[in-house]
Amino acid sequence: MPDVDVFTALANPARREVLRLLRDGGPHPVAELARRFDMSRPSLSEHLRLLKDAGLVTERRAGRQRLYSLRTEPLRELAGWLAPYERFWQDRLHDLANFLETDDDD
Amino acid sequence: MPDVDVFTALANPARREVLRLLRDGGPHPVAELARRFDMSRPSLSEHLRLLKDAGLVTERRAGRQRLYSLRTEPLRELAGWLAPYERFWQDRLHDLANFLETDDDD
DNA sequence: ACAATAGGTAGGAAAAATCCTACCGGTCAA
DNA sequence: TTGACCGGTAGGATTTTTCCTACCTATTGT
Numbered sequence: 338m339p340d341v342d343v344f345t346a347l348a349n350p351a352r353r354e355v356l357r358l359l360r361d362g363g364p365h366p367v368a369e370l371a372r373r374f375d376m377s378r379p380s381l382s383e384h385l386r387l388l389k390d391a392g393l394v395t396e397r398r399a400g401r402q403r404l405y406s407l408r409t410e411p412l413r414e415l416a417g418w419l420a421p422y423e424r425f426w427q428d429r430l431h432d433l434a435n436f437l438e439t440d441d442d443d
Numbered sequence: 444m445p446d447v448d449v450f451t452a453l454a455n456p457a458r459r460e461v462l463r464l465l466r467d468g469g470p471h472p473v474a475e476l477a478r479r480f481d482m483s484r485p486s487l488s489e490h491l492r493l494l495k496d497a498g499l500v501t502e503r504r505a506g507r508q509r510l511y512s513l514r515t516e517p518l519r520e521l522a523g524w525l526a527p528y529e530r531f532w533q534d535r536l537h538d539l540a541n542f543l544e545t546d547d548d549d
Numbered sequence: 550a551c552a553a554t555a556g557g558t559a560g561g562a563a564a565a566a567t568c569c570t571a572c573c574g575g576t577c578a579a
Numbered sequence: 580t581t582g583a584c585c586g587g588t589a590g591g592a593t594t595t596t597t598c599c600t601a602c603c604t605a606t607t608g609t
Contacts, residue, residue, distance in 0.1 A: 368584095383588065386587085402585065402586085
């Protein structure tokens with residue numbers, strides 16, 4: 338497992354679309370996903386492998402199908418990465434509020 | 444302005460490090476940033492241009508320097524993109540909670 | 550005006566990402 | 580068991596990304 342980071346995994350629009358489909362429609366077999374894309378099935382397979390290496394999907398075998406499901410843990414890590422920036426922009430908003438009205442509203 | 448999406452902009456570790464430096468240290472001139480990287484200054488310049496095209500930094504001229512500052516709006520968009528997934532994983536956690544203890548705790 | 554400094558742009562090499570067709574293995578149904 | 584189906588892997592072409600050195604422009608201080 339080459340261990341792909343979540344930023345790399347999300348950099349491609351097709352992969353983001355896969356995640357959205359799994360989020361909104363639950364687990365999907367590959368062929369079902371493939372029907373949504375203007376792309377060969379093997380190419381989709383590679384995207385799925387990368388998403389799996391990034392921990393963003395899991396695969397479960399069901400007969401001759403493989404059901405891919407969303408795994409959100411890496412997205413939680415992304416939310417964690419984002420948190421200090423939220424703090425930053427809220428500080429800036431707070432500064433702006435303080436500047437506009439000169440009294441301190443906490 | 445080629446209009447770069449935030450996912451593409453964040454896909455590179457050097458660019459994420461630039462954002463962190465600007466977040467934690469405020470506006471920086473290019474040379475100051477360049478000192479933090481094992482990379483030529485022109486290469487850093489290209490990363491800065493891409494970050495600017497993604498709206499993640501702004502540049503302000505100050506004499507012969509250019510001060511780059513963090514702009515968080517695209518990160519807010521990213522937080523917005525993330526929101527439906529947070530809902531998803533909280534639903535799953537909620538389902539799990541309901542499964543473990545069979546009474547409903549909201 | 551001239552040298553020094555800050556930093557962007559050009560051109561190109563090397564590596565990585567994206568996509569394809571062809572092929573292979575596993576599962577199911579007849 | 581044999582054929583159809585599901586889906587992964589191999590090999591390779593093309594594009595994009597990343598990085599470099601060389602060079603150019605603009606500002607500042609002497």
